[in-house]
Amino acid sequence: MRTKSSVKSTLENYLFILPAVAIFAIFYIYPFYETFNLGLRAWDGVSPVKEFVGLSNFKELFLYDQFWWPSMWHAGYITLIALTLQNALALSLALACDRAIRLGKFYRLVFFIPPVLSEVVVGLVWKWIFEPNYGLLNHWLVVLGLDQLVRSWLSSPQTALTCVAIIHSWKGFGWGFIILLAGLQTIDRQLYEAARVDGANSWQRFWHVTIPLMIPVFVLVSILTILGTMQAFVLVLTMTGGSPSLGCSVPVTRILGSMRASLRFGYACAQGIIFGIILLIVSFIQIRVSRKMKQA
Amino acid sequence: MMNKSSLIYRSRRFMGGFGVNLFLLIVTAACIFPLLWMFGSSLKTQTTVFSDMSVIPKELHWENYYHAWTEGNFGTYFLNSVIYTISVVIGIVLVSSLAAYAFSRLQFPGRNFFFYMFLAAMMIPLPGAFVPLYVLMEKIGLRNTPHGYVLCLINVGLSLSIFLLKTFFDKMPKDLEDAARIDGCSKLGIWWNVALPLARPALAVIVIFNSLNVWNEYILALILFDEAKYMPLQVGLSTFHGEFVTQYHLLMSGITITIIPIILVYIFMQKHIVKGLTAGAVVG
Numbered sequence: 001m002r003t004k005s006s007v008k009s010t011l012e013n014y015l016f017i018l019p020a021v022a023i024f025a026i027f028y029i030y031p032f033y034e035t036f037n038l039g040l041r042a043w044d045g046v047s048p049v050k051e052f053v054g055l056s057n058f059k060e061l062f063l064y065d066q067f068w069w070p071s072m073w074h075a076g077y078i079t080l081i082a083l084t085l086q087n088a089l090a091l092s093l094a095l096a097c098d099r100a101i102r103l104g105k106f107y108r109l110v111f112f113i114p115p116v117l118s119e120v121v122v123g124l125v126w127k128w129i130f131e132p133n134y135g136l137l138n139h140w141l142v143v144l145g146l147d148q149l150v151r152s153w154l155s156s157p158q159t160a161l162t163c164v165a166i167i168h169s170w171k172g173f174g175w176g177f178i179i180l181l182a183g184l185q186t187i188d189r190q191l192y193e194a195a196r197v198d199g200a201n202s203w204q205r206f207w208h209v210t211i212p213l214m215i216p217v218f219v220l221v222s223i224l225t226i227l228g229t230m231q232a233f234v235l236v237l238t239m240t241g242g243s244p245s246l247g248c249s250v251p252v253t254r255i256l257g258s259m260r261a262s263l264r265f266g267y268a269c270a271q272g273i274i275f276g277i278i279l280l281i282v283s284f285i286q287i288r289v290s291r292k293m294k295q296a
Numbered sequence: 297m298m299n300k301s302s303l304i305y306r307s308r309r310f311m312g313g314f315g316v317n318l319f320l321l322i323v324t325a326a327c328i329f330p331l332l333w334m335f336g337s338s339l340k341t342q343t344t345v346f347s348d349m350s351v352i353p354k355e356l357h358w359e360n361y362y363h364a365w366t367e368g369n370f371g372t373y374f375l376n377s378v379i380y381t382i383s384v385v386i387g388i389v390l391v392s393s394l395a396a397y398a399f400s401r402l403q404f405p406g407r408n409f410f411f412y413m414f415l416a417a418m419m420i421p422l423p424g425a426f427v428p429l430y431v432l433m434e435k436i437g438l439r440n441t442p443h444g445y446v447l448c449l450i451n452v453g454l455s456l457s458i459f460l461l462k463t464f465f466d467k468m469p470k471d472l473e474d475a476a477r478i479d480g481c482s483k484l485g486i487w488w489n490v491a492l493p494l495a496r497p498a499l500a501v502i503v504i505f506n507s508l509n510v511w512n513e514y515i516l517a518l519i520l521f522d523e524a525k526y527m528p529l530q531v532g533l534s535t536f537h538g539e540f541v542t543q544y545h546l547l548m549s550g551i552t553i554t555i556i557p558i559i560l561v562y563i564f565m566q567k568h569i570v571k572g573l574t575a576g577a578v579v580g
Contacts, residue, residue, distance in 0.1 A: 113562070
């Protein structure tokens with residue numbers, strides 16, 4: 001009797017997680033499996049036959065795909081700008097607001113507006129500003145007498161990717177700012193006071209107190225920046241169409257192109273797998289490095 | 297001598313404070329100005345949007361919003377976005393709180409296994425997951441249907457919500473639940489009547505954070521929907537831009553319609569959004 005009721009009770013408990021597990025199995029685990037399954041096949045997304053081709057998708061990706069590795073470099077370039085420009089901006093703003101400057105709350109509210117907007121919205125608004133003939137940017141350049149700088153920003157290979165990277169940073173810095181500011185505020189004020197008493201100037205206090213204590217936060221922010229930016233693609237897609245000839249393709253736009261433009265579902269899955277593995281390796285290296293730094 | 301150096305110190309400090317404030321103001325302007333320009337453009341005409349370079353035009357053409365809403369189809373898109381957001385958020389709250397409650401309070405074999413399964417899903421990147429999802433939805437006949445899209449998005453928000461709620465339940469005192477149990481309340485009754493109301497702070501974060509995500513979702517809507525009548529705002533915007541390349545004034549009205557709810561929710565619920573984003577960041 002007792003065991004019977006406890007079995008019933010355990011089954012009841014499973015009912016609580018059943019909806020979550022069912023949704024997870026259908027919409028996460030199955031697609032995960034399907035990615036690896038399709039990665040080994042050639043399929044156009046329609047025909048009933050999904051021909052098994054072994055590793056040939058991967059072989060093609062590594063040896064013959066002339067667009068894949070450049071797209072990886074483009075994403076890396078955007079990431080590099082996000083890591084330097086965006087995070088430097090975020091850190092300097094966080095430092096400025098940490099010193100209890102008046103209106104600090106107001107700035108926090110404002111800097112977080114771009115992060116809550118969607119990439120489509122941000123991309124379209126800036127595309128309008130960058131518009132070659134009627135856009136605001138070129139208009140201002142003419143007004144300021146800088147006519148030689150006027151150009152079609154988003155349709156020339158020299159500038160398109162950099163413009164996207166800068167707008168990506170515009171959208172993202174507020175987010176780094178919030179995390180860095182939260183980190184700065186956990187630092188004990190007495191440490192600064194003690195350093196001041198010992199005669200450290202503000203630069204020395206920054207270098208010997210703030211920086212060492214902030215390293216874990218820096219590592220966190222840079223891991224998140226790298227993983228987030230490498231996978232970002234909607235902004236590129238909205239602003240430039242992700243065109244390889246403009247130097248604006250990124251891995252995910254290539255995956256999307258393999259699926260929708262070339263109708264090569266198997267190849268798209270193979271690209272997804274390789275890109276996923278690369279991201280895993282990157283985050284693994286970063287975690288290792290940050291552990292080393294903590295020990296040192 | 298003393299006075300002079302203190303004067304220098306003071307003026308340096310003043311200049312420093314001035315420089316910092318100037319810097320903050322410039323960045324503030326850089327954040328807000330593009331949105332102001334968008335709003336100004338939405339009030340110009342098809343001609344003046346290309347010629348009038350003033351931020352806020354002299355004549356305000358509010359009828360653009362009417363045209364965007366009706367002819368631009370943004371009314372439909374807006375309604376769709378509202379329906380998707382509400383359905384997905386309700387789904388996430390119910391499904392994730394049930395599971396999180398079980399992970400925190402109930403005993404059953406494999407409890408940790410299932411919980412870590414959800415955690416692992418947050419750690420493993422799956423770029424291009426939209427390809428197999430498209431295949432799956434086609435296979436089970438849910439592609440180009442609203443409920444298919446809603447189910448996909450419930451899954452997207454599930455793991456983080458379960459994690460946040462489980463951590464919250466773990467810290468919650470059990471006294472009230474024990475009292476309810478002694479009063480003969482069923483497990484489901486305790487979840488609904490006791491645990492959920494107590495978890496309101498965590499639920500607020502989950503609701504706001506997921507609403508924002510669903511409202512801004514683009515790629516799944518792009519590949520799952522063929523028909524304009526199902527599309528949410530984000531896809532509507534890119535479709536409109538693709539079809540009417542020169543109608544920037546209506547496009548900007550559409551964008552304004554898209555972001556007004558977000559800005560409002562953001563201003564009133566800033567605390568929850570920031571909490572959600574930082575929590576998501578720390579886990580992910």
